[in-house]
Amino acid sequence: MSENFNHAQIIKDPEDNYKILGTRPVRHDGVDKVTGRAVYANDVQLQGLVEAAILRSPEAHARILSIDTSEAEAHPGVLAVTTSADFPDLGDKVANLGEGPVNLAHLAANCLAKDKVLYKGHAVAAVAAQNVHIAREALDLIKVEYEPLPVITDALEAMKDGAPLLHEGLLTNLVPGGGKAETPSNVSDHHHFKRGDTEAAFEAAHIVVEREFTTQTVHQGYIEPHAATAHWNQDGQLTVWASTQGSFSAREQTSEVLQVPISKVKVIPCEIGGGFGGKIPVYLEPVAAVLSRKCGRPVKIQMTRDGVFEGTGPTPASFMRIKLGVDETGKMTAGEAWLAYDTGAFPGGVIGPGVMCVFSCYDIEHANIDGYDVCVNKPWTKAYRAPGSTHVAYAIESVVDELAEKLEMDPIDLRLLNAAREGTKRVDGPVYPRIGLIETLEAAKNHDHYKSPLEGPNRGRGVAAGFWFNIGLKSAATAHVNADGTVTLLEGSTDIGGTRTSISMQLAETLGIAAEDINPKVADTDSVGYTDITGGSRVTFATGLAAVEVGKDIISQMKGRAAKLWECEAADVEFSDGVFSQEDNSISFKELCAKLNTTGGLITARASVDPQGFTNGFGVHICDLEVDVETGKVQILRYTALQDAGKAIHPSYVEGQMQGGSVQGIGWALNEEYLFDEKGHMLNPTMLDYRMPTALDVPMIDTVIIEVPNPSHPFGVRGVGETPIVPPPGAIANAVKNATGIRMTDLPMSPPRVHSAIMENGNGTS
Amino acid sequence: MRDFEYKAPATIDEAVTLLAERGSEARVLAGGTDIIVQLREGLKEAGLVVDVKKIPELMSLTWRDDGGLDIGGAVPCHVLYNDTKVVNAYPAITDSAKIIGGWQIQGRASLGGNLCNSSPAADSIPALIVESAACRIAGPEGERHVPVQEFCTAPGANVLTEGEMLVSLALPPVGESSGSRYMRFIPRNEMDIAVTGAGAWLRLGEGGETVEEARLALSAVAPTPVVADEAQAWLQGKPATEESFAEAGDIARKAAAPISDMRGPADYRTHLVGVLVKRALNGALGRARGGDRNPVTPSGINLC
Amino acid sequence: MGKKIHVSTTINGEAVEFLCEARQSFLEVLRDTLTLTGAKEGCNNGNCGACTVLMNGVPVDSCLVLAVEADGAEFETVESIATEEHLHPLQECFLEGAALQCGICTPGFLVSAKALLDNQPEPTEEEIRFELSGNLCRCTGYDKIVRAVQTASERMKEVK
C-alpha cells in the first residue's frame, strides 16, 4: 500500500503506542460505495412509491393572498397537494433540538411558506403524483396570488432605519444577556463583547491597521440534492428515509413540525451524499409526510439542483470592519471588530460563532466586538463547515498579514508572538485548555514549503491561521459480541466521511482486536440510543467515546465470564492487549468469545455519553499562487495544510478532511458566490455558474497532522473536520498581496475583481 | 417538461418532412446537451423531437476530393479531437471541441448542435468562422449553403427557417504555412461558459516571418459571435511578432460590444478580447510554423 | 402523448428491454425502472458527472441522454466495473487510498476514470485532472482521487 497514496507527515505525540489507531484500514462500507450498491436517500425503492415536487416562490418578498390548488388536484395522475395549511399551528414555540434552539414556527414556515414568502425559491406548495413529471405539470396548475413587497438583500441596507421589515414584530436579541431591543428591526441578534480599554490601547499602539472586508453568500455544495421519503401508515406510524446529518434531529424536527409523538416517528438514515452543515435542518421530511398521509402511499421528494441553491440554507454574506493595534515588538494590544452577517429570511444565523472566532487565534488584552445577524430576502442561512469562522478569519488574517508587513516581521513569527495557548483568556471569557496553535505554527515555519524559495513573476506566498471550537454532544452505541470473536456495532452517527471506521477502530483498540473484526452499522432511530448530529467535528470524538465505553463494558462483562471459567473473582481478572488473564490462566478475546454461549450467553453492551471535554482545533495553511495579471485569474500552485488533530484515528480520513476543507475554502476565496439581481433572484443556481473547484483548478493538497492529544478523551481525539475551511481565503488573499502588491478586501477574488484591482493600482498590462 | 413525440428518421428527406409538417413545435435532437436542458427547464417547448443521429450524413466525417472536410452536423466532439487528421487540419476546431463541457458532454455534443443553439458564447463558432466553415442546410425548398459567420442572427436565433436543418459543416482544404487556435477565458479551468473567446487563423508569407492572411473571430462579446474585421485586415503583411499580435488585439476590441452579465462586466470582456486575440494569434503562429496541433491541455497559468 | 415507447438496449452486457416516455432521461429509467441506482443524480443538468455511464464506450452524462435514445446502444454502468469475485484496481485504489468520503460522486468518477485508463493507460496528473474535470467532488479536494487513479494505473501496468 505504499505506492502513490502519499500519506501526510504526522508529528506524533511521543507517548503514542497504539496498535489500531493511526493505521489505515479500508472503510467498512467501502465496497458498497465503489460498486454502486450503497443506498442513498434517492435510491430508496418501496412498494407503491410515488414522487413529489415542490412549488417555489418566484418572488423574493411578497404576501401570499391566496393559493388555489383545485386544478392541480384534478390533474390526472396527481395523488395529493399540500400547502402550509396542512401543518398544525405552532405559535412561537422554541424547541431545543440537540444542536441548538430552533423556532418551530420559522422551521415550519421555511418548509412551506405561511402568509409571506421571504425569498425567491421559498417553498409554497407540493404535489405528489404517479411520477415526478406529472407532479411538475401539476405545479404549473397551482395558482398563487402574490402581493409583492419591497425586496432587500444587503445586510447593511437592511439595518438602516426605515428599511422594509421582513418580520414585523422582530425585536433584536441582545446577546449574550437575554435582553431584547425595544423597537422592531431586521436585526435579529446583536452580540457584544468588551474587555479592557480599547480606546486608550489604540491610542498607545505603535501601529494600527483598520480595514473593511466583504464576503458573499456561498453554498455547502454537496453533490447529493436533499431527498426524503415518508410513509405515514394508517396506524399513525410515520417512517422517514432521509439524507440527514442527524436522524434523531430529523425525527425531532419532523415530530415537532407535525405535532406527532416522537415514538410515532422513525427516521432511517440513508447514506448521505455530503452535508457540511447544510443537511441538519429538515426541508422535505414534513412535506413528504403530509403528502403521504393524504394519499396513503410512500412519497419521495428529491430537490432539483436549483431548489438546493435557492431553497436551502447557504452560509451568509458578510460585512466586517477590523481594527488591530500592536506595540513596537509586534505584540497585539488592542482589537476591535464590527461584523454584520445576513441570516437570510429568518432570524438566527451564525454571527455567534463569528464574534467568538474573530480574535480566537490571538491573545489580545483590550478588545471590543460587535456582531449583528440581519434578516434579508435571501434563503435562511445555515451552518457551513465551521460556520461563521471563515468570514472573520479572512478579515483578521489579512489584517495580521498587513501588520507583519508594516513591522517587517515574518508573518508566522508575528502569529507565534501573539498566538493563543493554554491559559489564554478568550475575548468572550473562557480560558483555553491545552491547544496546539503554537505547535502548528512552528510546524508551518519548519515545513519545506515555507522554507523553499518561490520564484517567478506575479507569484506570491501567503499564510493564515484558523480556528474552530469543535463540540461534544450526545452519542450512543450498542455492541453485540459474537461467538466467533467479531463484534457487531450499532451507532447513530450518519457516516459522511468514514466515521463507521474511525469509531470501530476505537472499539477495536479498546478490545485488542482488528478493526475488520468490528461490523459497524448506522442504525435507525428505533434501534440505537439517542445520538446528536454528525457535525461540529464531533463524531470521532463523541461517538468514538461511546464506542470506547461500550468496549469497557464488554471487557467488564467478559472478565466475569473468564472468572467463571477459572473459578476466581472477576476483580482478579486482568485484561490487556486483547488477552484476559489471572495468575497462570490466560485466554484471548476470541477464545473467550467461543465460550460465551456456555457461560451465560452472548454479550450485549451499550453506552450513552454526553462528553464535556471537547477541545478546539487550529490550522495553519501555506499557499503559493500565480496571478495572470492580464486577466486577473489566480492559479494555486502549491498548498499545504497543517492542523492540530489531537490523535488522528484514521490518518487518511483526517487528511481527507483537511484536503476537502481546504479546497472548499479555495472555492470560497476565488470563485464561489451567489449572484442576485435587483429583484433578489439568484442568477446562478446551477453547478455551471456557481463555480465550485474542479479537479483541474487545484493542486495536490499537502497535509501535516500535528498530534497534540486532547487530555479529555481516552485516545486524545480533538475533532478535525471543520477547521480546514477556515484559513484558505486569508492565506490566498495574503498570497495575492505578496504576488501583486494588492490587498483584496472582497471575496470572491474572482478574475474580474482581481483584474480591476490591478488596473486601479496601475500594475496591469492592458 | 411536457411529454413529446420522438422520431428518429433515417434520411434527411424524412427529417425535413417531419420538421416542415410540425413547424415550430418540432425540435432537432443531436447531442442533446443543450436541448434536453432547455426543455427540462421550460426554456423551450417541443411537441416533437426529431433525433437526427440515425441519419448517416449527420454522423459522418467525409474528406472531399478537394482535400476539404465535411463534418456531419451531429458528429460528437470526441470524434473530432480523437481524429489526428482533423486535429492537424483544423486545430482551432478541435481546441474548441476539447473544452465544450467535460468529457461526458463531449461524448454527445456536436459542433452542429453548438452552432444551431446559437449562443453568443459558443466555443466552436469562432473556431468554425476562422477555419472558413460553411453550413450545408437542407429544407423543404432544397439545399442551401451559408457561411458560418452569417449563420447566427441573435442570441439563440439563426438563419434556419421552419423545416430546415443543418446537415453538415464544410471546411475548405488546408493551405501551407497556416495554423489556427481557439482560446477562451473562464474563471475555472474547465466546465465553464466563455467570458470571452477568440479564434485566430493565419497564413504566413514566405520565410514564415510575416502574416499573409489572418482571420479573427470572437465569442461572448456581441449578440452573435463576430468577426474582428478591422484587426484581421490590419494584420495582413505585418510581421508575425508579439507586438503585432498585441496591436491586433487592441484593434479587435473595436469589434466587441459586450453586455455585462453574471459571467463578466462589459469592460472586462472588452479588455479580454485584446488578451485572447494576442494569445490565440501566438498559438496559431506556433502551429503555422509546425508546432504541435493537439488541443492544448491547460497547463500552468495560461489556462485560457 | 403519454404513450410509452418500447426500447431494446444492452446494459452491462445484458440485453434489456423497457418501456418509457419520450421525456424520461436514461438516468431516470436506469434508476427507477431498472433499479440500477449506482449512477447518481447530482444536478440533472450535465454539470456534475455523478450520472456518468459509458454509452457505446464513451462517457456521457446519462441525465442528458433520453431513454429512447438507448435503443440499439450499449451501456456500461458502475455496476459492471467489478467482476463477480474481484474489484477493479481502480475500486481497490479508491478504497485503499481513501479517495471517497460521502461516496455520492464515486460511481461517476470510477466510470470516467476507467474510460480514461482504458484509453490512456499512463496519464499524467494533469491529464487525469483534465479528463476528470466533468466530475465534481465536494468532499475530497480531489487529491486522493487523482492519486488513486495514478496508483491504479501503476497496478494495471504491473499486471500486464
Add this chain to the structure above:
Amino acid sequence: MAIVHVPPQMQELTGGLAEVEAEGNSLRRLISNLDTAYPGFKDRLIKDDLVAPGLAISIDNVVTSRGIFAEILEDSVVHIVPAIAGGH
C-alpha cells in the same frame, strides 16, 4: 463562591459589575441566587427550564450541554456566551 462573568449586554442588571460571586451547586441554584441579588437574571437566562435560546453557559471553560442541572463547584468560573445556534 463561584465567579460569574457578566457580559456587557447584562451589566445593567448588576449596576455595571462585570464579575459577581454567587453560591449554588447547580446552575439552577446559582442563577436563582443571582436573581435574588440582581433581579432579572433568571428571566434573561432561563426559559422553560432551559438555558435561553441563543445563549450557552461555559463552566470552567467548557460549554455545558447539561442545562440548568450542570454541576457548579465551589470555585467554578462561569461565563455566559452565545450559543452556536443552527451551527456545526
